[in-house]
Amino acid sequence: MKKNVLIIGAGGVGHVVAHKCAMHNDVLGDICIASRTQKKCDTIIESVLRKNNLKDSSKKLYSRRVDAMDIPSLINLIKETQSEIVINVGQPYINMSVLEACIETGAVYMDTAIHEDPDKVCENPPWYGNYEWKRKQRCEENGITAILGIGFDPGVVNSWCALAKDEYFDTIDTIDILDVNAGSHGRYFATNFDPEINFREFKKVWTWNNRQWMLQKVHSIRVDYDFPVVGTQPVYLTGHDELHSLSKNIDANSVRFWMGFGDHYLNVFSVLSNIGLTSEVPVKIANGVEIAPIKVLKALLPDPASLAPGYTGKTCIGNFIKGTKDNQERSVFIYNICDHAECYEELESQAISYTAGVPPVAAAILVARGDWDVKQMVNVEELPARPFVDLLDQMGLLTEIIESPASFTPPVIESLESV
Structure with a gap:
């Protein structure tokens, strides 16, 4: 069973992830929030405590400063915090460095958005093929669970x-x-x-x-x-x-x-x-x-x-x-x-951050329990859907389904260019 979570990123989504991890720390263990600006992490911790969302007070909730582009520093941080699950909610520029640190330490990797090169905008598709999927074999060889795009959309x-x-x-x-x-x-x-x-x-x-x-x-x-x-x-x-x-x-x-x-x-x-x-x-x-x-x-x-x-x-x-x-x-x-x-009212958050931040915590719980600890790199649609959807229902994101809904009929789409 995996335990101890390292959250990288202290923006609006990181705020939600920290709250929800704290609410399930009986399963997830100690929680560390890390960012280039440690004060932002501490502000999130103050919010968690103010809302009384730390379920098990015997577990640690603390912060660290880290430059997420610095792979050796990330490796040291993962080892120091004994984190077995890393939830990356920083800017997508850092995805590959965080993933590399997880491969090197054996930690589970998750992110909520596709990797981007700061100097390249809207590269030719499929975008995952440009960066993440090139590391599929290394993840499988090293038994690394890497779950890509586990926010809301994607996720x-x-x-x-x-x-x-x-x-x-x-x-x-x-x-x-x-x-x-x-x-x-x-x-x-x-x-x-x-x-x-x-x-x-x-x-x-x-x-x-x-x-x-x-x-x-x-x-x-x-x-x-x-x-x-x-x-x-x-x-x-x-x-x-x-x-x-x-x-x-x-x-x-x-x-x-x-x-x-x-x-x-x-x-x-x-x-x-x-x-x-x-x-x-x-x-x-x-x-x-x-x-x-x-x-x-x-x-x-x-x-x-x-x-x-x-x-x-x-x-x-x-x-x-x-x-x-x-x-x-x-x-x-x-x-x-x-x-x-x-x-x-629940987390001192807005709904955009909430919808993106709850799913990675649900995924972390499924990994901790062993249901999603698949020892390879996957996108979310490759994992069993029902346990994830059912858990989200319990955590505040209810899935509803309408049969034969109002028709959605887009116009004919003609390509300006194709690949």
Whole structure:
């Protein structure tokens, strides 16, 4: 049985992971939170104690400072803390260094987003093939459990695809993953997670359509969909992490991702992009210093963790899946509704961080129990779905399913480029 968790990253998702690990520390053991800024870790610990979320007070909850790009330092930290499970919720630039440290120490590795090279944006698909999957053989040879993309999307939505394949369909035609935030944070403009990572997603749209990768313009294809609870919302075809493993591991003709954006968000984003503030390419300012405009923008925008107090409304994330069962056409919508105010009441968090932070803790519990300790690198859809979905139900992320939901019918997608 695995025990002792090292959480790397002290942002909004790390905040949720720490709370939920503390609430299950009778299973997970000691918990260390590590970041370049140790004060952020200590602030999270104060929140856990303030909400009385440390289940077993005999177990340690403490912090350390670490540069997650420094592999020897990570190796030393894993050994010092005797951590057998590492949950990486830092920026995706650090994924490969954290994974390497886990391979070297034998610790379980988990992350919630695909690895990115800071100098490369929206590389050609499949993205996992560029970095993570190149280490599959080493993980298997060393008996390392590495679970990739175990947030919500990617993560829970991947598991829903496996659940659909196992329990609801004989054949799957299309999977459309829909993510909408119908909440309000009261700020003029903000992103719900790291602005730099958020805006890097909006450079190109790679989508898996008719069994091939297709390229589309950002925010160019819109569908208005009548969601449960939150009502009719606009969603736009967007590239996203989970497509890059689902296209390989789930036998479906199309797997697409759609994200909700309001007119105000798109207008502000358009202006920022048109004047160059979302660019990752450094520019030289008057005193000769070079800086990437997106770094300046990140510094100016609200910290996503600061949005939680007073956030109202709900999120809805779901998979609209079409296929056949017993030679009959079938469609289902598998989804979750999450309430911003309820998340704040429980964990002093907002719903975007909550939905991303609860799943890795559920996965850690399954690993600790041995159910998911598979001794190899996997994406979430390759693991048994039912125990994960059932555990999430108990931990605050309820899965609901509608048979024959309101139809989701996107327009014909024609590729600007294919690979």
